[in-house]
Amino acid sequence: MSSLTVAQPLPAEWRDFLALTKPRVMTLVVFTGLCGMLAAPVHIHPVIGFTAILCIALGAGACGALNMWYEADLDAQMKRTARRPLPAGRMDRQAALHFGVGLGVFSVLLMGLAVNLLSAAILAASILFYVVIYTVWLKRRTPQNIVIGGAAGAFPALIGWAAACGRLxxxxxxxxxxxxxxxxxxxxxxxxxxxxxxxxxxxxxxxxxxxxxxxxxxxxxxxxxxxxxxxxxxxxxxxxxxxxxxxxxxxxxxxxxxxxxxxxxxxxxxxxxxxxxxxxxxxxxxxxxxxxxxxxxxxxx
Amino acid sequence: MTPEFEAEYRRRQKARAKVTALALGAMVILFFAIAVVRMH
The missing domain is CATH 1.20.120 (Four Helix Bundle (Hemerythrin (Met), subunit A))
Incomplete structure (x- = not known):
């Protein structure tokens, strides 16, 4: 109880962590990943297929969390995003960073161990591309930022296919x-x-x-x-x-x-x-x- | 620290612990299923 005697903020709700993953964006990512997998000419075991889609979803969630972590200042300035967990002050920035990095590393490791190395490599590349190239580097520098963001959103079809076939x-x-x-x-x-x-x-x-x-x-x-x-x-x-x-x-x-x-x-x-x-x-x-x-x-x- | 604050603090902690436990449980089941599929 002694830890509670010092003034401290409330811990974030689990819903705030879920909000960090941008669930609505995730649905499109899961859909294209699933289509890539189902369009492949190879049958994939349902358990492995489910794991691959889960990894794609978790990877997308990691991207969302790291994007919100990096753009907390920007989100605070816009009406549409000001209510997100970080700008609204419902969550510690460090917690969002740890959550995003943890989710990303876990999704790539699980993909590599349970599915195959190629799909894991593309998943890792897509997360790094979205976070480093799009969010950190180019989003605030060029009006073509949407084109670059589009490339990040296009990766799941490749990942889904690679998960089924092990090749592109x-x-x-x-x-x-x-x-x-x-x-x-x-x-x-x-x-x-x-x-x-x-x-x-x-x-x-x-x-x-x-x-x-x-x-x-x-x-x-x-x-x-x-x-x-x-x-x-x-x-x-x-x-x-x-x-x-x-x-x-x-x-x-x-x-x-x-x-x-x-x-x-x-x-x-x-x-x-x-x-x-x-x-x-x-x-x-x-x-x-x-x-x-x-x-x-x-x-x- | 008001009693209301402490109650809310504990409620959030409990809710997060439950969700974490559920996620870990789901992972255990998934890893077991993956191991079975990989063995065959």
């Missing part, structure tokens, strides 16, 4: 580039019509730094190669017509919406309908595209 092929690399090229139009469409306080916090987001016109052109500039990469697996005969036709139709719609965004001159955020349509469709796009890929590969294999 062309298809998971194409899946990586699909997510990588999908991220900028998805995020910038949102950034155009949502009022953010990134500028006040000193983060150079594209619409703030380069303006709406340049951002709209960049949305289209990324949507075009994304559509090409999405159809490539069919063109290279890595998938059948189920995926091919789905990818073709979805990508044509995506590019069509991106063209509308590119041509729009609307300055009032409340009236940015093309941007809203593209953002909503982009979420559906990735889920249906990857779902069709898995369905196609399962029928093919």
């Amino acid at each position: 092929d062309l298809l998971p690399v194409l899946m990586f580039f699909m997510v990588f090229l999908w991220t900028p139009p998805h995020f910038w469409a949102l950034a155009l019509f949502v009022e953010t306080d990134y500028a006040a916090a000193g983060v150079p987001m594209m619409p703030v730094v380069a303006g709406a016109r340049t951002t709209r052109i960049q949305v289209f500039a990324y949507a075009l190669p994304m559509a090409v990469v999405a159809v490539l697996p069919w063109g290279l005969k890595l998938t059948g017509a189920i995926y091919g036709l789905t990818a073709l139709i979805l990508s044509l719609v995506f590019v069509g919406l991106a063209v509308q965004v590119g041509l729009s001159k609307q300055g009032d955020q409340a009236l940015m309908k093309p941007e809203r349509r593209l953002f909503r469709f982009s979420i559906l796009y990735l889920f249906v595209l990857f779902g069709a890929l898995v369905a196609d590969r399962m029928l093919l294999v």
Whole structure:
């Protein structure tokens, strides 16, 4: 009881540790990882498959925790993030660092010991990439920060495939580039019509730094190669017509919406309908595209 | 240290201990399952 006689803050709740892992971001990461695994031409034992997905989720959680640890000052300046455990003062910064590092090391070790070394190596690289390259180095330095963040979010498809096969092929690399090229139009469409306080916090987001016109052109500039990469697996005969036709139709719609965004001159955020349509469709796009890929590969294999 | 503060402190400690125990228990089961799968 003597330890309680000294004035000290309350310990963080377990929910605060859970919040550090950014569970909503984790769902997309788990989905793409699972699709990478299921698209692989090799059967993976359910226990090993579950372990691999768990490791991907824990690795993503580690990224979230370390991101919140490093950006606590920035989070405190923005309405959307000011209630997070660190800026709200519900948790000690050191605890967040220990939690993030512990989770990251554990996820890589478990992946290496239970699944295989290649998937563990890619998982480690993706965590380091997200934390060091994206969070610490480039996020506050370039308006292309979303592109770099997109690369970090694209790794799980590679990890899922590597967990099943123990090697990498062309298809998971194409899946990586699909997510990588999908991220900028998805995020910038949102950034155009949502009022953010990134500028006040000193983060150079594209619409703030380069303006709406340049951002709209960049949305289209990324949507075009994304559509090409999405159809490539069919063109290279890595998938059948189920995926091919789905990818073709979805990508044509995506590019069509991106063209509308590119041509729009609307300055009032409340009236940015093309941007809203593209953002909503982009979420559906990735889920249906990857779902069709898995369905196609399962029928093919 | 008020009694309310101490009660809240203990409640949080207890909740964290329970979640940690559950996570460790789940890990034990998972490691056992992995060991069985790897042996076969």
